Amino acid sequence: MAVGKVTFSKVEREKLAEVLWLLNWISVVTGTILFGLGLFLRVEIHKWQEVMSEQGILYVPHMLITTGLAACCINFFGGKICLDCADTNKFLRWKLVMMPYIICTFFFTSCVLAGALMCYGIRSQMEESLFMGLRNAMRYYKDTDTPGRCNLKRTVDLLQIQFQCCGNTGYRDWFHIQWISSRYLDMSSSAVVDRMRSNVEGKYLMDGVPFSCCSTFSPWPCIQQHLSTSSTQDKQSQQLNLWRRGCRQALLDHYTGIMQSIGLTVLLIWLFELLVLTGVRYLQTAMENVLRLGDPESESDGWILENSLAETARSNFNIIKNLGKCYQVDDDPNINVPTAAAEEELPS
């Protein structure tokens, strides 16, 4: 009992082949779109890579890039095949290639689906990576003389200005780290020495934030220092002075937005590829049945699977099981078969 059986006349077969040729070329275009989306995501992640602790997130754009390239090649090839499939003589050329081609296309279509799902599922991993990355970046903010970290101050300042955020979770994160380098602290001053002594680890902590946390929307000049002890200003109105959002949340929202739109586009491309795959499978089975019937002008059936899903799975499983059994002695047909000469000897 075949799955999805449809009968095709000769005219319908030719039309199907032409339509599939067109769809394959459209798929080449969508493959380039996929490639472009992967490239765009790679560039976006690269921009703020310094504040991400692990590079595992890069496998999402890399997956999209490779799938996009594969889509272009496979569908370009498929366009050629489908055009030839309209004619039974030309189909004979491609007969042996069709099955592996369909399996390849099925595999790569599932990769496209995996890519789309990854775009949605990456959020928690990204949050973790941003949390660790931002914490390290803030810790090394003051190390502008250490090779490998000298640009972190600039990166964090530009990040806070561009994304309108302050600190990891909020502006108070800056109170827990020493963000003013000891090079610029007057160690002879008693105020500085007292502050450093009052801290267990000997760090110069203050209730102030860098200038990049200042909000441009605030109607008053920015108050960066003595944030927890300002008595002259109203606590309420202080809220407007600095950026309220944490940079982790800001970056997460930014990347989630990008990846959700990319994921949606990739899902649509996946549905389109699935349609093309189904069409090619129907065309392949229809053409094979025509060859089996012998008459190129007759009607033939096309299907997705010859038997039901369970039977196909069982038969494939048996094939795989029997692959290793070529040297079994039990199956030798010449053992224990009574010959005519042996039977003749017995009566005498």
Added chain:
Amino acid sequence: MVVMKMKFPFQKRVKLAQGLWILSWCATVAGATTFTLGCILKTELRRRAEVMDNQDIHIVPNTLMIVGLASLGINYFASKICQDALDAGRFPRWKNFLKPYFAVSCFFTVLMLLAVIMSYAMKGSLESSLKAGLRNGIRFYKDTDTPGRCFQKQNIDRLQMEFQCCGNNDFRDWFEVQWISNRYLDFSSKEVKDRIKSNVDGRYLVDGVPFSCCNPSSPRPCMQYQLTNNSAHYNYDYQTEELNIYLRGCREALVNYYMGLMNTIGAGVLSIFLLQGSVLVSLRLLQTAMEAVAGKENTEIETEGYLLEKGVKETIMEYLDPVLKFLLLKNQVEEGSAAATTTPT
């Protein structure tokens, strides 16, 4: 004295018409490009309109947009004319149209060149407009509660951060202005009262700059206040410190930005001007060559084409004559009526 006389055998005429058709379609695209460039320039100028005192500089993008639209029409007609040129039956209907057409086309093409010249010539006007605008912006920085000025602080902050500049000429402009509003000053503090008293106008002046002047590339946390006091900060010399705040003035930054933009646009418009000029010259040559064929039985003879039948000066006088006559006629009527009114008395 004929200007630029050339011989045109039949094949050359055909080639000229074909080449002109392609050229006129390219020029149409170029005209659309001019219009787009004018729009881009106008948008960029409008974005910073709050720090410009007057809108005189807008004449450059306005001219470009007008010329772009006009050249779309000019080149459309050029393509239609050259299509009909080789057909002896259809060409005569353009006869009366061509003289005013060439006058208008030359006017707009010259206008294109004028727009490019203006974009260089108006640098001084732009600079003085920015100087006045920035001075006002810095003065009204603190007035975030005055209607009409409440966004000055935001605009100046964003401008300084985006263009990496500070103040009008340089950061010292902030020392001469009270940029911290009285609403946020603690008048019970002795320090505040002393500072206000020490100033003739009773203003709270500081040797500090807003946070938007801070340079993120500095290796050191930003020092905004007490900039001229070396002892206020550890290991600090204000005369040699270069990375702390932006040293460039915003006027210089904006002028450089806009002149760069206008130079790029000017180069593009100049090449479009050359293209448009070549379209008009080719069309004129084709027209004069075809006019010599009119009325003859054999249309494949060799003819002569020229740019101007008489010299340049005489042609200009020929075009200006109707205009002058119209004006002079008015004067003559007035003189005549004046004479008529005076003679009886």
